[in-house]
Amino acid sequence: MKEIEKSGFPIVHVANMVPVSESVGTNKILKAYGIPYPWSDPKETPVRQAEQRYELVEKALIVLGTDVQEQTVFSVF
Amino acid sequence: MKKIIVYLNQFFGQIGGEEFASTKPMLKKEKVGVAAAIDTQIKNGEVEHTLICGDDFMNEHTEEALAQIDSLLEGIEFDMLIAGPAFFAGRYGTNCGRICKHIQERYQKTAVTSMYEENPGVELFRKEVYILRGGDAASAMQKDMPKLSRFADKILGGEKILWAQEEGYFPRGKRLQVTTGETADNRAFDMLMRKLAGKPFVTEMPIKMPDKVAVAPPVTDPAHTRFAFVTTSGIVPIGNPDKIQTGSATRFGRYAFPEEGVLKEGEWESIHGGYDHTYANADPMTHVPLDVFSKMLKEEKIGYLHPFFYSTTGNHTNESNSKRMAQEIVEYLKEDNIQAVILNSA
Amino acid sequence: MRLDVGNFYVKDINFGDVTQFADGVLTVNAEEAIAALNPEGNLKNVELDVARPGENVRILPIKAAVAPRARADGRAAFPGYTGDMASCGEGELYAIENMSVMAVGKYGGWMEGVVDMSGPGQPLSPYGNILNLCFTAENTDCMIDQGQHANLHYRLGAHLLAEYIGKAVLGQSPEEWITYDTVDISDKKLPRVVMVQLLSTFYDILGFDDLFYGNDCVQFVPTLIHPTEMLDGALCSGSLIPAGQHNSTYDYQNHPMVKKLLGEHGKAIDFAGVILTSIGPTIERKDRAAIRVADIAELLDADGAIYVQTSDGNPDIDFFKCIVALEEKKIKTVGICSESTGRDGTTQPSKVMLDARADAIVSTGNAAEVLELPKMEKVIGDLESIVRDPYPGTWEDSTQFGPSLREDGSVIMDAHSYLNNDGMSGWSDKTCKDF
Numbered sequence: 001m002k003e004i005e006k007s008g009f010p011i012v013h014v015a016n017m018v019p020v021s022e023s024v025g026t027n028k029i030l031k032a033y034g035i036p037y038p039w040s041d042p043k044e045t046p047v048r049q050a051e052q053r054y055e056l057v058e059k060a061l062i063v064l065g066t067d068v069q070e071q072t073v074f075s076v077f
Numbered sequence: 078m079k080k081i082i083v084y085l086n087q088f089f090g091q092i093g094g095e096e097f098a099s100t101k102p103m104l105k106k107e108k109v110g111v112a113a114a115i116d117t118q119i120k121n122g123e124v125e126h127t128l129i130c131g132d133d134f135m136n137e138h139t140e141e142a143l144a145q146i147d148s149l150l151e152g153i154e155f156d157m158l159i160a161g162p163a164f165f166a167g168r169y170g171t172n173c174g175r176i177c178k179h180i181q182e183r184y185q186k187t188a189v190t191s192m193y194e195e196n197p198g199v200e201l202f203r204k205e206v207y208i209l210r211g212g213d214a215a216s217a218m219q220k221d222m223p224k225l226s227r228f229a230d231k232i233l234g235g236e237k238i239l240w241a242q243e244e245g246y247f248p249r250g251k252r253l254q255v256t257t258g259e260t261a262d263n264r265a266f267d268m269l270m271r272k273l274a275g276k277p278f279v280t281e282m283p284i285k286m287p288d289k290v291a292v293a294p295p296v297t298d299p300a301h302t303r304f305a306f307v308t309t310s311g312i313v314p315i316g317n318p319d320k321i322q323t324g325s326a327t328r329f330g331r332y333a334f335p336e337e338g339v340l341k342e343g344e345w346e347s348i349h350g351g352y353d354h355t356y357a358n359a360d361p362m363t364h365v366p367l368d369v370f371s372k373m374l375k376e377e378k379i380g381y382l383h384p385f386f387y388s389t390t391g392n393h394t395n396e397s398n399s400k401r402m403a404q405e406i407v408e409y410l411k412e413d414n415i416q417a418v419i420l421n422s423a
Numbered sequence: 424m425r426l427d428v429g430n431f432y433v434k435d436i437n438f439g440d441v442t443q444f445a446d447g448v449l450t451v452n453a454e455e456a457i458a459a460l461n462p463e464g465n466l467k468n469v470e471l472d473v474a475r476p477g478e479n480v481r482i483l484p485i486k487a488a489v490a491p492r493a494r495a496d497g498r499a500a501f502p503g504y505t506g507d508m509a510s511c512g513e514g515e516l517y518a519i520e521n522m523s524v525m526a527v528g529k530y531g532g533w534m535e536g537v538v539d540m541s542g543p544g545q546p547l548s549p550y551g552n553i554l555n556l557c558f559t560a561e562n563t564d565c566m567i568d569q570g571q572h573a574n575l576h577y578r579l580g581a582h583l584l585a586e587y588i589g590k591a592v593l594g595q596s597p598e599e600w601i602t603y604d605t606v607d608i609s610d611k612k613l614p615r616v617v618m619v620q621l622l623s624t625f626y627d628i629l630g631f632d633d634l635f636y637g638n639d640c641v642q643f644v645p646t647l648i649h650p651t652e653m654l655d656g657a658l659c660s661g662s663l664i665p666a667g668q669h670n671s672t673y674d675y676q677n678h679p680m681v682k683k684l685l686g687e688h689g690k691a692i693d694f695a696g697v698i699l700t701s702i703g704p705t706i707e708r709k710d711r712a713a714i715r716v717a718d719i720a721e722l723l724d725a726d727g728a729i730y731v732q733t734s735d736g737n738p739d740i741d742f743f744k745c746i747v748a749l750e751e752k753k754i755k756t757v758g759i760c761s762e763s764t765g766r767d768g769t770t771q772p773s774k775v776m777l778d779a780r781a782d783a784i785v786s787t788g789n790a791a792e793v794l795e796l797p798k799m800e801k802v803i804g805d806l807e808s809i810v811r812d813p814y815p816g817t818w819e820d821s822t823q824f825g826p827s828l829r830e831d832g833s834v835i836m837d838a839h840s841y842l843n844n845d846g847m848s849g850w851s852d853k854t855c856k857d858f
Contacts, residue, residue, distance in 0.1 A: 002290040003403030004307075004418055009410065010293040014421040016705055019740050021422075023776035027292045034705045035423045035737065036352040036627075037363040038310065046360075053366040057373065060419050064296040071289070240856030248857035251768035254789040255856045261759055262679040262849030265729050265785045269757045270691060272783050273614045273727045281854050282762060282784040284777050323533065324665075324815040324839070325766070325791065350533045350665075350815055351736050352704065353626045354571060392736045395763075395770035 001026045012063045014038060014056070018073055028063050030056070031075040079122035079233045082153075083112035084160035084176050086169045090129030098168075100131030102142055104149040111222065115159060118226035121233035122156065128176075132168040135175065143179050155186065159229050162191035162221040163198065165213040174202030181205065187232050191225040194247075203247040207238075210245050296417045305383035305415040307406060309391030310364040310423040311349030312340075312357060321389055323350035327398050329389035329406065334382070338371030351392035352423050364421065383413050391422050424512045425604040426651035429597030430520045436473045436554050444591040449519065451556065451588070459587035460580040466560040469580075472803045474540050474555040481544075481799035481834075482557055484535030484808050485842050486574045487526040487581035488550065488671035491519040492656060493589030500586040501656040501672075503637025504579070511636070512651035517592050522554040523673045524585040526577035527804040529561045530568045531812035536666025536842030537796075537834075544796050548843040549677075549850050557803050558584060573630035574662040582659060582672065603651050603685045605694050614726040616692045618650070618684055619716055619749075620848075621733050621741060623663040623670065624701035633670075634659040635699070642708075643701035645715040647723075650681045650697050658699075664734040665815045667790055667844040668761060679849030680731055680759070695723040700745065702738045709741050717748035725754050732760040732847050735790055739775040746781045757783040761790045761845035762855050766823075766837055773855065787845050788853030791816075791837045793824070798832030809834060816840030 002025060005011050013021050016032040032038035039056055040049035059076045066072075082104075087097040091110045108116050109127040116124035128146065135142045158180045160173035170192040177188035191209035192198055199208055209228055211221040224245055231238065240255060241248040257264075264281070271278040296302050313321055319330045335341075340361040347357035347364070356363050365386060373379045387406050410418065434447035442452045457469045474480045492500040495515050499506020528535070538550045545551035562568055562576060624632040624640040632640040636657055648657065658675040681697065688694040700716050703709035720728055728749050732742050742760055749756045758781055762773035770791070809817045809828040816839035817827035824835050838844040845851060 001403075001420060003400045004407055004410075004420070005290050005293050007404075007407045007411075008293055009407070009415065009418045010296050011418040011420055014419065017422065017737050017740060017775075018706055019744070020737070020776045023286075023772075023778075025289045027290065031706075032421060036354070036704060037356040038421045038423065039366045039369075040360075040363050042356045042360075042363065049360070049363070050368060053362065054369045054372065057366055057369040057419070058378075061296070061299045061379070064417050064419075065299065067295045068292055070292075240858050242857065250771075251858040252762070252764040252771070252773055252789075252855050253768045253858050254764070254792050254853050257852055257854050259852060260679065260849060261785050261787045261846060261851045262683040264854075265680065265757050265759050265849070266683055266687065268783050268785060269616065269727050269729055269755070272755045272757065278783060280782055280784050281786040282760075282773070284779045284781065285772075286777060286779060320819070322818070323813045325837075327821075348813075350813070353628060353631070355628060395765045397769060 010064050012060050014060060022071060022073070025071065027068060027071055029073045030060055030063050031073065079156040080154055081119065081122045081124045082126045082128050082155045082158045083115055083124050084128045084158055084173065085109065085111055086172065087129065087131045090127065092129060098131045098133035100129070101134055102128065102130040102146045102149060104128050114222055115226050118223055119230050119233070121230050126153065126155070130172070132172055135172040136168045139175060147183070157186055157229060157233060158188040159225060160188065160190040162211045162218065162225055163196060164211055164215055164217060165193040165196055167197050170196035170198030171201060174198040174206055174208070177206040178202055189225065189229055189232070191221050199247055204250045207246045210247060299379050300377055301380045303381040303383070303414055303416045304379055305410050305418050306365065306370070307387045307418060307420040308364055309389055310357065310421060311347050311390035312345055312361050312364045312388050313348055315344055315346050317348050321348060323348055324390060324392045326390045326394045329387050329402050331385045331387055331409070333385055334367055339368050340365055349390045349392060349423055364423070383410065383415055424649045424651050425602060426512055426514065426516060426655055428516045428518050428601045428603065428654070430518050430599050430601065431592045431595070431597055432520050433522045433554060436522065436556055438471070442591050444519070444595065449588070449591065456584060456587060457558070460558060460584040462583070465563055465576040466580060467563045469558055469560040472557050472559065474557060474803055476540055476552045478540045479800040480540040480803060481537065481806070482525065482527055482555060482803045483537040483806070484528055484531035484804060484812070485525050485538060485666070486528050486535055486577040486662070487660065488523045488673040488842065489581045489585035490523055490673045490676045491585045491589040492676065493517045493586065493593050495593055500589055501582050501637070501659055504634055504659050505582050505586050508636060511655040511657040512649045516655055517589060517597065519589060519592060522556060523550060524581055524588060525555050525557040526581040527557045527559045528574070528577055529805050530572065531808035531814050532572050533813065533815060534572065534662050534664060534666060534669060535814065536669065536840055537836070538842050539796055539799060542797050544794065544841065547841055548846065550842055556588065559804055572662055575630055578662065603654060605650065605685065605688050608689045608693055611689065611693070613691065613693045615695045615724050616684060616727045616729065617695050617698055617720050617723055617725045618680060619698045619700055619728055619730045619745060621731065621738060622699050622701055623661045623733055625663060625704055627704065631661050631663045633661040640701065645698055645700040645712055645719060647719050648697050648699060650685055650694060653678055653681055653697060665839040666842045667816065667838045667840060668734045668847065669843060670733050670848055671843065674843060674848045680729060683849065695725055700741070702734065702741050709744055712741060713744040713748040716745050717752050720749055720754050721752050728754050728756040730756055730758045732758065735761060735763055736775055743776060743778040743781055747778055750780055757785060759785045759787060759847050761787045761847060763791050764789045764855055765791050766793050768858065786854045787847050787851035789855055790839060790845055793835065793837050794841060796834040796836070806832070809836070814840040
């Protein structure tokens with residue numbers, strides 16, 4: 001994460017284990033649904049899951065577009 | 078008897094003060110100043126030579142100085158080099174670090190030194206060289222020199238070198254397992270009793286919080302931005318053809334996104350050892366949301382998607398392998414003029 | 424709750440016509456034992472063997488390790504699992520000490536482990552210094568061997584066998600009786616201490632997590648138990664955590680930290696109880712566990728706590744969250760965990776996250792320590808599994824170390840796959856230091 005950002009790439013870390021990312025020092029963190037299922041919640045129907053994935057990727061784009069001064073955690077839920 | 082060279086700057090080498098800081102290196106077949114004292118304190122070796130160099134010369138013409146030193150050392154037999162102690166003298170400490178590192182690399186002999194915690198030489202060289210903790214002024218000589226000599230003696234005598242705190246050197250960046258005489262249940266109980274009683278106790282795992290990276294500029298126009306996707310969820314083609322490890326990964330896979338724009342069940346699997354694979358195997362897009370990227374490309378919400386995704390596992394992956402893999406991935410991304418990255422973990 | 428444990432110390436194990444224990448020697452009728460551990464034929468090719476301390480023997484892949492126990496009152500040794508549900512932690516428990524019963528399979532993987540009975544591996548975990556009665560077997564339905572291993576039949580087999588063996592000492596007089604009890608000592612005003620045990624619980628599907636009175640700990644919420652319940656068969660091990668950090672049922676039954684705290688009850692502390700907690704697969708569940716543990720500890724008026732971890736990786740988050748939650752309630756806490764300093768000691772940090780508020784930690788060693796183990800004359804189990812199967816601690820080949828299994832039969836691996844190397848329940852005499 002940090003290595004990729006050091007090379008100049010804007011990057012967002014989508015992860016459920018936010019404290020890990022925080023502890024590592026990642027700048028932009030976006031909360032994911034779960035460890036075994038980051039982009040969607042398997043308890044939902046496949047249609048709803050596809051929607052969740054879309055929403056989360058959309059949010060990831062917004063996070064990438066957001067200017068932050070320090071480590072920030074974002075969430076859609 | 079093992080042979081030792083002691084490295085000193087112009088002052089401790091008894092050449093002169095600051096005005097002699099440009100002195101070029103010289104090798105004297107005698108024990109000058111501090112070198113003589115060190116000699117009396119070491120049992121397993123003998124100081125045969127004193128290597129003296131002006132702090133400015135070594136600092137400003139390092140390569141030349143080391144080259145000259147190499148000529149001086151031609152044909153000279155020695156088993157170890159001891160440099161300093163350098164206390165808080167920044168140029169001297171850095172030069173001690175330099176000469177020790179050089180000796181180790183070029184001659185494969187151990188070289189040790191001593192200086193104060195805030196001497197810049199510590200941060201620069203403590204990973205490669207044993208640097209003993211020293212005082213902040215020459216008045217600490219009576220304490221620092223015997224410590225340095227005793228430590229050098231241990232090495233010369235082939236004794237086992239214990240951990241940093243025990244031996245008095247600055248930690249060199251390794252944390253190793255050690256067997257103590259006591260089991261964890263007793264250690265935990267004793268530590269708790271001390272903590273409850275308000276008595277001082279020593280944690281076995283001191284914690285230092287890590288440092289930050291500057292934020293890359295925000296992506297203001299995703300519709301005209303080139304994106305790439307990386308995952309540490311360990312999603313790979315069925316059969317794991319690149320044999321990505323379930324943990325402690327040392328390599329990543331580079332997989333082409335299928336033309337259909339979706340990842341199908343049965344064609345991909347998770348090999349990450351740290352979570353239940355049921356969901357990933359049933360729907361790999363819960364880790365790699367290709368359907369969304371495809372849709373967004375059609376909707377022109379994102380400008381471009383790098384045609385490969387990079388996949389490895391994130392459990393027990395160590396820092397150096399992670400950094401290296403990241404650097405390798407960055408090369409691919411640069412080649413394709415990627416401008417932003419989305420990365421997910423399990 | 425008072426538990427009296429009658430200990431029998433076994434000196435050797437042989438096979439014979441009758442299963443019995445006499446003069447320190449356990450004789451086992453192999454046929455009967457096999458029938459007892461495999462009542463429904465879910466395992467095939469079942470064979471028994473014995474590994475003794477000091478022998479030139481390697482055992483792998485180990486899927487379960489259980490201490491033989493029996494109750495004189497007819498209650499199952501593992502209520503809810505090997506027999507009807509019943510309370511644990513009170514009454515008389517017969518125990519055969521100095522041995523374990525091990526289930527050894529054919530296929531290794533994420534949680535299976537290795538034990539050497541001699542050489543540099545021997546002192547790494549308790550198993551090198553006790554007699555291990557092993558059964559080797561394969562799953563009758565070989566499809567179960569694919570993917571992640573729940574090892575249901577192996578695990579149940581080990582517990583059934585442990586119970587069968589335990590019964591051999593019923594009716595005899597133990598060499599010693601040890602009483603574990605936590606009488607009311609509130610008048611002594613000693614500091615109240617709780618122990619928190621992180622269970623191997625993480626999955627959302629049945630079959631992998633630890634069993635609590637036979638109940639799969641899936642979606643577990645922190646629960647308070649009396650310490651003697653853990654010693655008396657309430658907790659049975661799952662199939663989840665890498666061997667090096669794994670608490671087998673044997674570890675729960677003989678839990679050193681629990682025994683230590685019980686021993687100090689009334690002397691230096693008032694041992695208030697054991698709180699079992701879980702590894703959450705989401706932050707919400709981790710928060711729920713941490714908050715519940717701290718709330719239960721507060722309910723018990725705890726002054727201090729000892730948090731015993733299992734595993735590493737994302738459970739490091741549970742470790743820190745829980746300790747911080749306790750400290751925020753002014754409960755002084757010591758955490759016990761192992762570290763991952765890597766195969767060369769340079770992995771930093773050695774936990775997946777850090778929080779400086781955890782200021783009292785006992786480190787039980789390096790979870791990724793590289794082990795060089797010599798060839799062993801005899802192998803109980805499947806040596807080839809070392810390079811064939813996905814153990815976290817072995818590799819097919821490596822530029823630095825070569826293959827984990829060498830042609831001469833010697834092994835180079837890391838401690839993740841050495842059974843209970845990390846000894847977080849209190850066994851470990853190892854720690855980590857900065858070099």
